[in-house]
Amino acid sequence: MFAINHAATALIIKKKFPTVKILWLLLSVQAVEFLWVIFNFIGVEKTSTETSVKYIGDIHLYHMPFSHSVLSALIIAAISYILIRYFFRIEKLALPFAIGVLSHIALDLLTHAKDIPLLFFQNDPKLGTELYPLFPYAAFLLELGYGIFCWYYFGGSKSLLTIIVLFNLANFTTFSPDIVGLEKYFAGEPILLTSVIAIQILVTLLLVGFLSEERLNKVKFILFRQS
Numbered sequence: 001m002f003a004i005n006h007a008a009t010a011l012i013i014k015k016k017f018p019t020v021k022i023l024w025l026l027l028s029v030q031a032v033e034f035l036w037v038i039f040n041f042i043g044v045e046k047t048s049t050e051t052s053v054k055y056i057g058d059i060h061l062y063h064m065p066f067s068h069s070v071l072s073a074l075i076i077a078a079i080s081y082i083l084i085r086y087f088f089r090i091e092k093l094a095l096p097f098a099i100g101v102l103s104h105i106a107l108d109l110l111t112h113a114k115d116i117p118l119l120f121f122q123n124d125p126k127l128g129t130e131l132y133p134l135f136p137y138a139a140f141l142l143e144l145g146y147g148i149f150c151w152y153y154f155g156g157s158k159s160l161l162t163i164i165v166l167f168n169l170a171n172f173t174t175f176s177p178d179i180v181g182l183e184k185y186f187a188g189e190p191i192l193l194t195s196v197i198a199i200q201i202l203v204t205l206l207l208v209g210f211l212s213e214e215r216l217n218k219v220k221f222i223l224f225r226q227s
């Protein structure tokens, strides 16, 4: 799933665990993507593209066993749960953080090509619904609908909705083999692709984080007025 909708997932978790700071939830939902960025930069994980990139199906995340395997997500979630609960002793954060970590792989499984390994090894079965390469327009609608659902469930502000919709629309050409957009520059440039994704992660986390506070401030204002 794209960065904006991973970030929006933190809104669902925040609604369920309202006393937890959204910053930690935003970091949890993108924890494995941070690892993917680092591992791609240092060459431990690898991405390739077709000679021309018309849409997401031309980008191949062909080696990401450490950041994006199902087993590594379970291990990262378990380690973060144990560290947060028993080492840092922040009991209320342990479960929502682990859920955030697992949400990332669940959402990627729902949309990706078969590029998500079950375990760590080269010959492992790889999983993914193949929505991106086979049904990219359906994937776009699913992502947009999911982002809006997160906002609705959370009860966010209009500006938060605007950002979620705009970032999804900005990704449209990446889903469209018929309309070629800026993704054409990623052809043969996996490090450029990684850098753009890293920037998207940071910008969407910051925007969703700041704009989700608007709703809380509004609630505080109403409470203050009534008291």
Ligand SMILES: [Zn+2]
Binding pocket: 001, 032, 033, 068, 104, 108
């Ligand atoms: Zn991912």
